[in-house]
Amino acid sequence: METKVFKPDEIPAAAALLAAGELVAFPTETVYGLGADATNVDAVKQVYRAKGRPSDNPLIVHVADVATVERFAMPLSETAKKLIKAFWPGPLTMIFKLKPNALATEVTGGLQTAAFRNPDNAATLALIRAAKTPIVGPSANTSGKPSPTLAEHVYHDLNGKIAGILDDGPTKVGVESTVLDLSTDQPAILRPGAITPEAIEAVIGMPVQTEAHHVGATEVPKAPGMKYKHYAPNAQVYIVDRSEDWPQALAWAAQQDVPMGVMATDAILNQNQIPSNCEQFSLGTDIQSASQRLFAGLRHFDTETEIKDILCQAFENKGLGLAYMNRLNKSAGQTHFSV
The missing domain is CATH 3.90.870.10 (DHBP synthase)
Known part of the structure; x- marks a missing residue:
């Protein structure tokens, strides 16, 4: 076709x-x-x-x-x-x-x-x-x-x-x-x-339940994204939870003998020394631009490079950050960089 x-x-x-x-x-x-x-x-x-x-x-x-x-x-x-x-x-x-x-x-x-x-x-x-x-x-x-x-x-x-x-x-x-x-x-x-x-x-004018994002293995989901693995690139994604964790995360990345990906805001990218084996993808300046660019970044590392691991910036889990972190956690399989 x-x-x-x-x-x-x-x-x-x-x-x-x-x-x-x-x-x-x-x-x-x-x-x-x-x-x-x-x-x-x-x-x-x-x-x-x-x-x-x-x-x-x-x-x-x-x-x-x-x-x-x-x-x-x-x-x-x-x-x-x-x-x-x-x-x-x-x-x-x-x-x-x-x-x-x-x-x-x-x-x-x-x-x-x-x-x-x-x-x-x-x-x-x-x-x-x-x-x-x-x-x-x-x-x-x-x-x-x-x-x-x-x-x-x-x-x-x-x-x-x-x-x-x-x-x-x-x-x-x-x-x-x-x-x-x-x-x-x-x-x-x-x-x-x-x-x-x-x-x-x-x-x-009434409260909304917010803790209903997942279902069990034998349940039929009411909406997409509740049950199956989603948003995952070929590379393993590691979530970097805090801005102060980036120096250690990048030091770890520098020790790897394979190309690495780094997805973060301009502030993180500009404030840290990015190792030579790391390719950068900017998430912009804030949660709005990061949400807009998240999937494009994951696809960039999937289709344009030989990246095997990706470090990706976390945001506060509120407002639009709820959606961003929901997608990022699923793409990473809940894997966080451990300092």
Whole structure:
């Protein structure tokens, strides 16, 4: 299969492929997603095959309007309506109870709930409208690998496996959307993202559960990223927890007889002597730029060098740092540099 790259002025052609049951990757403000008609079971099955994704890992349904959600979900609560008004379009995915037999089990993982998102990307919203169908959209990468923040990342992983890629340049946020479960009595964040617990609580006026990011080996996850290893490059990632740990971490790196990677903010890179066997990748100046660049850095060391180990900077586990550290811990397999 030839994978065609479309520009935003070619959306009708990309939408025609989706409507015909083909797979087309699409941009969002978070990462690139792998699109298929959410109402076409055969198309959805292709998503799992293309990614090598476990079949009990549910998919997020991307929509261009609230009316589409109401076609499939049970009546929306006042809490849901407040959140939609505040954060859609945007990086917030919400899980709702479904009407009976509203979506195929291939979309829901066999659950009676489904996750919906209205992405903040004009090209993708136009794509969904032109295709005249909601589209499933897991990250457009090989399952378990760092999520794609450029069309080139998608092409690297899925060239020849999907029909097309809608290229709208680099994503803005860089980590996947916040997933909020509204199918339970207390709203619960199943995956942290750019929309923080504090921002959600300020809108709905009630506490949000935040310790629901993992499930057991025999449980079916309600949202992506809760059960399986994610975001992992070929190299082993070591998390450097504190700025004062960097001199010792870099001294250790200098003693290794293999090329090493270093991912850190400009302040860390400028304040420390980087060993000659270490290649640098800047995470910018703060948590916003670090979140945007995290996956690009992991992919850089995966595809452009022979790096076997990567030292990566930690951030405080609050605000956007919750999302950043969630992804970094998974990419590292919870491995931290030990002083």
